[in-house]
Amino acid sequence: MEWFVADHAWLGRAVFLHGLAALYVVAFVVAARQGPALIGSRGLTPVPTFLRRSGTRRDGLRRAPSLFHLHWSDQFFLTVCWSGAALAGLSLVGVTARLPLGVSMAVWLVLWALYLSVVNVGQVWYAFGWETLLCEVGFLAVFLGDASTPPPRLGMLLLVWVLFRLEFGAGLIKMRGDACWRDLTCLFYHHETQPMPGPLSWFFHHLPRPLHRVEVAANHVTQLVVPFGLFLPQPWAGVAAAVMLLTQLWLVASGNFAWLNWLAVVLAASALPDAWWSALLPRPVEEWLVPSRAGAAPYPWVVAMVLLTALVLVLSRRPVLNLLSPGQAMNASFDALRLVNTYGAFGSVTTVRHEVVLEGRDEQGAWREYGFAGKPGDPGRWPRQLAPYHLRLDWLMWFVALSQRYAWPWLPRLLRRLLEADAPTLRLLGRDPFGGERPQAVRAVLWRYRFTTWAELRATRACWHRERVGDLVAPVTLATAEKDWW
Template sequence: MRRAEGGGAAYRRGMEWFVAEDGWLGRAVFLHALAALYVVAFVAAARQGPALIGTRGLTPVPDHLRRVGFRQAPSVFHRWWSDRFFLAVCWTGAGLAALTLAGVTARLPLVASTAVWLALWALYLSVVNVGQLWWSFGWESLLCEVGFLAVFLGNAAVAPPLLVLLLLRWVLFRLELGAGLIKMRGDPCWRDLTCLHHHHETQPMPGPLSWFFHHLPGPLHRVEVAANHVTQLVVPFGLFLPQPVAGVCAGIMLVTQLWLVASGNFAWLNWLAVVLAASVLPDAFWAWLLPRPVQDWLVPAQAGATPYPWAGAVLLVTALVLVLSWRPVLNLVSPGQAMNASFEPLRLVNTYGAFGSVTKVRHEIVVEGLDEDGVWREYGFRGKPGPPGRWPRQYAPYHLRLDWMMWFAALSRRYARPWFPRLLRRLLEADPATLRLLAVDPFDGRRPEAVRALLYRYRYTTWAELRATRACWHRDLVGEFAHPVTLATAEADWA
């Protein structure tokens, strides 16, 4: 791929070990796909951040910065905070990512290309480190870790560094193995292969096909779980074998992740796993799959000699990652394995896992406002279940943060304690930023007389109920989650 003759060799004599000759297209596909996920992440932050963590947000950043110092959570916002500056950071990140997706960054000189990727990583890390519980999900640290490694993949004119591509495999290995181990150590239903009898119904944010996945035959659910165990506990070890074995193992993971994409909304977790797996696939696969014009666009330049300073930087980063990996590795082998944890503030090497336990019953919080006629009207959320007849939408890789936290709040009131009273107050104020987080405002921007929250037990309808009602959900009232409040009592102790 794209190797020039003579002085344009892809590497200097004696540096053959440094170059991944079979990684030109894989690197390019990976970087463009990662840029697309960066666009999604920054746009989601810009659209939701002011209402969640802004100066009048549900958990304001200025309050957080008074408690947490720069060393604990490095961020540009320690230097200066305003809602406008936050939006400037987000839209700058989205713009840089869009230019990278369009292929501009790959065509810049090596120093400039590296600077763009470094800026993307630093800006998004700054958002995550002040995002508090809203940015506490595993895929946030995963994007930071993968984004940091992307800084050292080079531009289109530098041969793909083998060591960095191997570090990407190391991330994918820990992501899959960590998820597999947390399941085997956690809920017994993973060991008796019955978790999928419940998971599609009780997962945080079902997708449009989740109802159908839930109604697959029980034996097929068991096959799904068994296949998942093989994919997460056995297949990852093949990532470090020679091609084509590594590519086959990555392909198995990629297909499994697409299956998960179809069955639910998990932000960019599954998509980032797909992107990591794509970086492992050999160039022969991409050359077969992609038309030649697309290949020429992805790899636009002939390779020049690898600069020695660049090779030195790659070696230093590789050594750093290996040193920082010891705590995640200890966590993997520990009986008390932590799930989705970062061990240092830059989130360079993290530990991952998902669904160590599976809830068997789904509860949902329904928020209602009282109109002037004494009628309670339901607010509609974008992604989480609401009215029984509203079919779930597909939002991933976009992340609806408030909807996800509402799922956690329904599990336990302690998850809601830091922010739920303020959410009720913002609804009473008809706060425009908060209302933009919702799909339906039954008051069309007017203030309600009071608001309350009810707790419902949700279950999927049967095939017969679906045919009769066209509704995918059935719900029964469990009780009151938050008693009716007015502006005078909105932030009183409701716990």
């Protein structure tokens, strides 16, 4: 079956699957560590409440398939998360690839089903494009084969199709969105106002403005022109993929976008020809990634691959129509299983950065600031490199600073949990100024942040300058923090 085999993609497939397994580990660990406080039975948006509002079990399974429609408990949720992390870890170290084909496929299918179950009850905390992207590529991974079967040409093309939609959709949403993308000025602001700046974002922001224009123009070429090169014969498809891979690494260096950029990296890596990987990887690593190149393509697997391709083509209709639509939606799913989706980000770019700072009042009447693990707070605290780890609360706080409509109903509950000194909630933060004790009152304060200048950095060693705007939420106490007080 020469037509079925992509002989140039043994290493590309292996790199992709190992990279995907690593990101699965991160995703499941994030869910286990943050999930109980965010969506647990006493979480900020409890899953039991969400399930009750989803209608009957049958309705819930139809609209958002999840194991948790069948059973929910906080312990069961943690079991799902840690089981997923363990299976992904086995795949990362190569165990899954060495299993018989049917068992290997079953492992990847279980990983996909477990993570889809989490995403479909994750509510606002999981409403990000990289969640859907992980579900989509995770399903495709089920059919890519094990170490003893040849890489399927159709399967590798389906990965390319995902990468094309990811990049081209992001490019179109920019050109149709904020005028600053068309006049090449968006990066005058983006590095400073993005949701989660990284340790190099300050330096990126202070690059000369002509270079910022070049960055935007290069982004347009990478997202609107280069993706078509993915469908050319090798090595030209590899050249297009390499351009995208390097661009994604540039984005990794300039900010924190969870595993979005890293998923794009592993997708692009799958399109690089084996000759390139052989030149990049030392022989021991190459042999570890691909322990065997023997074996044929079992007929049932070939049939399954053909049926999957037909399914993806049918389900691609609505995402393609969305790409062509002037009202293009960002990061949307068109089927309950999130098999074929549409992507895009930053159709608009904010020019001013506001941050919500949470404070508690001590017994002496002084206000103390809670620290977050990732988002800006103390002006002297330099941003951290966090991606692919995802701090969900920190990200949602960025949206609250844009509009209070993003805060309901979880921000009032967050403030109440701080008043109660709730331990799981406090673990979502980077610093508790009360050391686990209860504050007398809490409030949410809105600040205007900007990066310091070179002169200010030399004088103060602080990367941020901030000015208070006012209270977003006035001080509340346990006596006044009723369920619907805000």
